[in-house]
Amino acid sequence: MSLLSPSLEAFWAVVQKGTVLEAAKMIDLTQTGVTQRIRSLEKQLGVTLFTRSRKGMRLTEEGESLLRYVQAARDLEGETLLNIGGKQTPAIKEVCISGPSSLMRTRIIPKASAVIKKYPQLRVRFDISDDNSAIGKLKSGFAQLGTLPANQVGRELDSKTLSPERHYFFGPASWKKRPLSDIVEKETPVDFDPQNTMTLDLLKKYKMNKAPKQGHYANNLDALCSLLIAGVGYSALSEEMARPYVKTGALVQLSSTHFVDQSLALAWYPRAEMPPYFKSLIEALTKKS
Template identity: 25%
Template sequence: MFLPDVRTFLAVASAGSLSAAARQLDVVPMQVSRRIAALEEDLGVRLFHRTTRSLTLTAEGEAFVPFASAMVDAESGARAELSPSQGKASGVLRLTAPSGFGQSVVLPMLASLLEANPELRIDLDLSDRQVDIVGQGLDVALRIAPLEDSELVAKKIAPNPRLVCAAPAYLKKHGRPSTVADLDNHACIRLSAVRRWPLVVDGALIRKRVDACFTTTSVEAARTAAVQGLGLAQLTYWDVFRQLADNSLVQIHLEDAAMEDLSVWAVMPSRRYVPNRVSVFLGALQSQIAELGEGHRR
């Protein structure tokens, strides 16, 4: 199997057309067509449905995407391993991150990362849903929810505990809750995906029903509503660390309950052949988190 043909296949699958892939690869469309035909002949299957107006992956083509990505990544990893002096990341880094964490931590670091790695391109999906990273050809998924058992590889990046917080103006008007029972007397802001607030009581995780004055699918909307004084919010540390630092939000500690310990995880399709672009990104992310944490402790 000729690796340039495999790269061409991935470019066409990503771009959605032969002409767009040709522009991306800086070749003529006829060359792209010939490489795809050669790869299909080599594999003995049809990889794309072609009409005069559209081009889509066949079932075999969709199944081949993760294998093709692994082959290209293996070559990139080998080159990086055998040529450590290069040290730069290149290619397209495809990743997904929760919207709140992505907005507050990932986006602010991308300018310096791209400046330090001019051959790197980033395709970032900000979403609170868990996506199929293998099926969608992603390099890495940043996740905060408790991880389910799977064949994917997970690397812990940083602690990210849940916490309850509110605006000073809200607490001045309605008082500060000190126990789990006190939550019943307060307006609460709830994420749609978290129907009850997780709390640790006597070492056991419970799910506390709260009176939601505002429910939203967006972490950013929940944070904004809390800053505006709508009610108490239960979010994670890295969602609100800036607001805690500038005192637009205040953390609330309950006497009879602790918060659920969560972490930021990097989930990858495989431990083998981790592309250099992924290693460079995760190293930069850990440095960013350490710098932000140190800066807000001063």
């Protein structure tokens, strides 16, 4: 049972599935019926909620605002029905957390696991992405919580600071005795993608980027570390992320004195009433270790 209006149910289904066809299947309605409900909702509000393309339906800015209302309403819906119905089974609650692989592996998943055990009806999607897309996924409603650089947190978001990530230069164990200056001069940097500037930032900090080289890229942590282990190049990795590879002797920290800290935050859109499980997630993920 849903307390949302039929039009809002159709809106939610389109957001979840991305197309009218799949939304129609989700709520057992014809495509025409879904389209009519969306158009009726747009007419009532006097706005356009979606832009339509070959890739599906994408939310407009107005659609993103409505989505946050619907998400808040759904948060309260389950508890309301439970209180009214007495013995009804609590509704499943879904939360998506988006962030980079380093934070997900070392902090987010371990800390969220305790909250998941506390709330049996909670279902969490860990969206691991190293392309700085968390802010966009928060805006689109794909994610409800995002870990991102602190300078990306806008005024429209609520946030709490996280402990910064400290990045050092890492490379294959065979380079352990090589001078860092020799490595930077002769070897190639490796990063997640061209937009990831952590290695360049570290080089700039110590004025070692007089002639920065075009780097190699691998948008997966294991693949990137495999390149480093194979001796293809060097990279600026977070200390937490590299620790398991250093422990096994596969990678080595190339310098203990060259590092850069990245300020981080956990962000979310404000909610009039924050459900207990959501509050618990925030408290657990931002708790200082």
